[in-house]
Amino acid sequence: MVELVPTLLRQELARLAEDDARLDGRGRWEGREFTLETNCLYNAEGSAKVVMGGTVVYAGVKFELRTPWPDRPTQGSLMCGAELRPVAGRKYEPGPPSPQSIELGRVVDRGIRESGCIDMESLCIVPGEKVWGVMIDIHVLSDRGNIFDACGLAAIAALRTAIVPAERFDVGDDHKLQIKGTPIMASFTRVGGRFVLDASEQEELGGDERIHITLGDEGHLHSLQKGLRGVFTPAEFAEIFEVAQTRCVELRKIVAKEEEN
Amino acid sequence: MGGYGDVQLLNDDGSRLDGRKLDEIRPVTIEAGILPAAEGSAMVTHGLNVAVAAVYGPMEAHPRKIQRQDRAVIDVRYNMAPFSTSDRIRPGFNRRSREISKVTAEALESVVLVERYPRSKIRVEIEILAAEAGTRCVGITAASVALADAGIPMRDMIVGVASGKIEDTVVLDLDKAEDNYGQADLPVGILPNTGEIAFLQMDGDLSLEEYNLAMEYNFKAAKEIHEIMVDALRRRYDGGEA
Amino acid sequence: MGRRLGGFGEKRMSQGQTGAEQRLVTPGMVIGPSAGKRAGSGIVTAEESMIATQLGWLREQNNTVSIDPINAAYMPRSGDLVVATVAEVRNNLWFMNINGAFQGLLPMSLAPWKVEFGAARQHMDVGNVVLARVQEVDECHNVVLTMKGVGLRRLNQGTVESIPVQHIDRVRGDNNALLQRMREACDCRIMVGENGRVWIDGDADGIAWARMALQMVAEYGHSKAFETILSEMEQTTKGDA
Numbered sequence: 001m002v003e004l005v006p007t008l009l010r011q012e013l014a015r016l017a018e019d020d021a022r023l024d025g026r027g028r029w030e031g032r033e034f035t036l037e038t039n040c041l042y043n044a045e046g047s048a049k050v051v052m053g054g055t056v057v058y059a060g061v062k063f064e065l066r067t068p069w070p071d072r073p074t075q076g077s078l079m080c081g082a083e084l085r086p087v088a089g090r091k092y093e094p095g096p097p098s099p100q101s102i103e104l105g106r107v108v109d110r111g112i113r114e115s116g117c118i119d120m121e122s123l124c125i126v127p128g129e130k131v132w133g134v135m136i137d138i139h140v141l142s143d144r145g146n147i148f149d150a151c152g153l154a155a156i157a158a159l160r161t162a163i164v165p166a167e168r169f170d171v172g173d174d175h176k177l178q179i180k181g182t183p184i185m186a187s188f189t190r191v192g193g194r195f196v197l198d199a200s201e202q203e204e205l206g207g208d209e210r211i212h213i214t215l216g217d218e219g220h221l222h223s224l225q226k227g228l229r230g231v232f233t234p235a236e237f238a239e240i241f242e243v244a245q246t247r248c249v250e251l252r253k254i255v256a257k258e259e260e261n
Numbered sequence: 262m263g264g265y266g267d268v269q270l271l272n273d274d275g276s277r278l279d280g281r282k283l284d285e286i287r288p289v290t291i292e293a294g295i296l297p298a299a300e301g302s303a304m305v306t307h308g309l310n311v312a313v314a315a316v317y318g319p320m321e322a323h324p325r326k327i328q329r330q331d332r333a334v335i336d337v338r339y340n341m342a343p344f345s346t347s348d349r350i351r352p353g354f355n356r357r358s359r360e361i362s363k364v365t366a367e368a369l370e371s372v373v374l375v376e377r378y379p380r381s382k383i384r385v386e387i388e389i390l391a392a393e394a395g396t397r398c399v400g401i402t403a404a405s406v407a408l409a410d411a412g413i414p415m416r417d418m419i420v421g422v423a424s425g426k427i428e429d430t431v432v433l434d435l436d437k438a439e440d441n442y443g444q445a446d447l448p449v450g451i452l453p454n455t456g457e458i459a460f461l462q463m464d465g466d467l468s469l470e471e472y473n474l475a476m477e478y479n480f481k482a483a484k485e486i487h488e489i490m491v492d493a494l495r496r497r498y499d500g501g502e503a
Numbered sequence: 504m505g506r507r508l509g510g511f512g513e514k515r516m517s518q519g520q521t522g523a524e525q526r527l528v529t530p531g532m533v534i535g536p537s538a539g540k541r542a543g544s545g546i547v548t549a550e551e552s553m554i555a556t557q558l559g560w561l562r563e564q565n566n567t568v569s570i571d572p573i574n575a576a577y578m579p580r581s582g583d584l585v586v587a588t589v590a591e592v593r594n595n596l597w598f599m600n601i602n603g604a605f606q607g608l609l610p611m612s613l614a615p616w617k618v619e620f621g622a623a624r625q626h627m628d629v630g631n632v633v634l635a636r637v638q639e640v641d642e643c644h645n646v647v648l649t650m651k652g653v654g655l656r657r658l659n660q661g662t663v664e665s666i667p668v669q670h671i672d673r674v675r676g677d678n679n680a681l682l683q684r685m686r687e688a689c690d691c692r693i694m695v696g697e698n699g700r701v702w703i704d705g706d707a708d709g710i711a712w713a714r715m716a717l718q719m720v721a722e723y724g725h726s727k728a729f730e731t732i733l734s735e736m737e738q739t740t741k742g743d744a
Contacts, residue, residue: 004588004590004600004629004630005630006588006630006631006632006663007630007631007632008632008658008660008661008662008663009662009663010630011660011662012661012662012710015707016707019707021707021711023714024718025711025715041311041344041345041390041391042309042311042391042393043309043344043345043346043347043391043392043393044344044345044391047344053297054297054298055297055298056295056296056297056298058342058390060342060343060344060345060390061344062343062344062348062349064348064349081343081352083342083343083352085338085340085386085388086317086338086384086386087296087299087313087315087338087340087386087388088298089298089299090298090300090317090320094338096353097352135343135349137342137343137344137349137352139342139343139344139388139390141296141313141315141388142296142297142298142299142302142315143298144297144298168347201298300574300576301574318576318604319576319604320604321604321605321606330643372530372531374547374556378604378644379642379643379644380605380643380644381604381605381644408530409529409530409557409558410558410574411574412557412558412559412572412573412574412575412576412669413557413576414530414545414556414557415530415531415556415557416530416531416547416549416554416556417530417531417554418529418530418531452531453531454531454532454533454554455531455549490529491529491532494527494529494558495527495529498527498558498573498725498726499527499726
């Protein structure tokens with residue numbers, strides 16, 4: 001369903017931008033309140049729930065035994081998918097995976113994969129015969145804006161708490177999945193002509209293009225994506241990149257804190 | 262039903278493996294209004310099951326061919342998340358979820374005052390996040406609370422409960438092992454105030470006496486769960502008092 | 504959702520709720536014998552009992568028992584003033600989103616301008632926001648809108664906020680007293696549509712203030728009277744909002 005964008009909303013967002021203000025009173029680089037909870041689902045080998053403003057997302061990790069690719073006999077595999085099912089909002093309709101949910105899953109997948117936080121060699125059980133396939137499934141239950149950041153956070157938090165169910169598959173003892181690093185995504189949306197962090201549903205409705213940046217522990221870029229209609233300048237990117245650095249450090253601390261508990 | 266008669270499901274003293282009495286349900290907690298994007302929502306945990314339901318509408322029914330001139334249609338989607346079971350489920354609809362969606366929709370259509378909304382549709386989305394056993398019942402309970410939360414008029418709510426038979430003994434609310442190795446399962450949707458039944462399925466082997474006892478257990482459980490449903494709605498809107 | 508607003512903690516939310524009978528009922532609940540009483544909205548009678556069909560507060564007035572629902576969908580009635588958004592334009596009519604189950608239809612003949620066939624778009628395009636009135640609603644929920652009438656027009660400036668439809672009367676207050684108080688407090692023009700859409704126009708601080716007050720209604724309206732929200736809001740000056 002294509003959503004209706006009231007002209008007054010775009011007008012109002014442009015006016016607020018002039019005063020450097022936002023609809024809900026936040027600062028331009030201020031995120032909404034959020035909570036992170038891990039190990040919250042029976043049957044998932046690792047799980048996390050993220051509530052970011054009114055956005056609610058779950059991620060669950062499952063493992064399967066498979067034969068490795070012939071050209072990489074000692075490497076396991078990773079797959080990350082997202083489902084934007086009709087539960088998530090009035091605008092979502094039933095049917096095969098939409099281009100939007102495929103984009104969402106792939107952007108999160110790239111950030112985790114390219115950060116190298118999973119050592120694929122460590123997923124090998126018998127070279128050339130048996131390796132672990134790690135599957136992260138993200139389930140969006142309520143979309144009130146910026147599902148990308150919520151999904152990215154839920155995925156890495158679920159992965160970091162995952163237990164490899166080796167006993168159930170009769171290939172050794174259960175053990176914690178080895179994860180080095182915590183790649184974090186920060187998303188920016190052009191609202192009223194300028195970029196803001198962590199856009200709300202209304203800001204997305206009346207806004208333009210979005211940029212997703214995933215950074216690793218050292219602040220290196222691991223995944224970038226520009227989505228929706230619109231263009232941006234190198235200067236604008238430099239500005240949001242700096243904000244992304246701070247945001248990712250903050251969120252990484254919260255993931256670490258949740259793991260301690 | 263699996264019918265593996267040699268798996269022990271009752272302790273020597275006649276109690277169940279998880280320590281429950283024969284007519285005891287697993288712990289149930291319910292929260293209403295947990296999904297801000299939905300017009301009504303609920304989360305139900307029942308044992309280790311976690312079900313979430315969201316309600317949207319009434320809205321114009323699309324495609325046109327599903328429209329009814331005299332009433333609303335209820336469009337239910339029951340779906341299990343890929344990580345909800347011990348082996349990952351491939352995303353997408355399957356025959357099982359289609360059947361459950363259909364009978365759940367018909368159960369809900371028997372309590373919602375659908376004639377108030379001609380040509381419309383009310384969307385009910387049931388997502389199972391963790392499955393232990395009895396997810397269709399937990400889904401119905403969640404859907405009822407979500408419909409009430411959305412302000413959809415109904416003549417009663419529906420409580421989903423199940424009883425079954427293990428080792429030739431009728432027990433209330435089968436857990437995973439009991440469901441896998443038991444002899445019968447009788448999931449029903451009960452209207453707690455009128456005492457009517459809006460949802461009924463059964464598989465396995467039950468005598469009439471066993472059916473009657475299982476139903477008796479189900480009615481007892483429906484009463485208990487209904488109180489938790491009412492309490493969830495009150496807690497959300499009445500500051501926990503009342 | 505937005506941010507939780509400082510100084511309005513949950514604990515202070517429980518006051519409010521004016522009126523004598525304050526009982527929260529759930530669908531299916533038996534309220535009592537139906538003899539001698541009339542079943543109002545949200546109530547059905549079955550086997551000589553009154554039964555609640557919605558989640559809400561029970562109310563008894565002039566021997567009629569009814570429910571003030573906690574959540575409700577907008578059901579258009581003729582005469583309703585609505586804030587509508589143009590969803591589709593045809594040669595001789597507009598389809599409008601009115602926050603209901605069905606779109607409203609505004610025929611060329613009920614527009615405030617003399618419109619040539621095929622020129623509808625020149626007057627109003629998709630996304631435009633208007634103030635309209637419901638002309639008629641038939642049995643099948645077909646809604647016809649009109650823009651002929653005093654004050655009905657295209658809204659070219661200002662902003663639109665949403666509030667739950669069941670709280671509209673409470674936001675207005677008796678004889679619009681609370682709405683008037685709100686208008687004065689933020690120095691804005693405010694129009695409350697029966698469809699839960701509220702149009703606000705004024706200076707930046709005033710709009711921000713009004714928006715915050717309405718967001719409070721959306722979030723806490725079920726547990727707190729609008730007057731309480733307004734009183735607390737009035738203590739924050741416009742500039743701080």
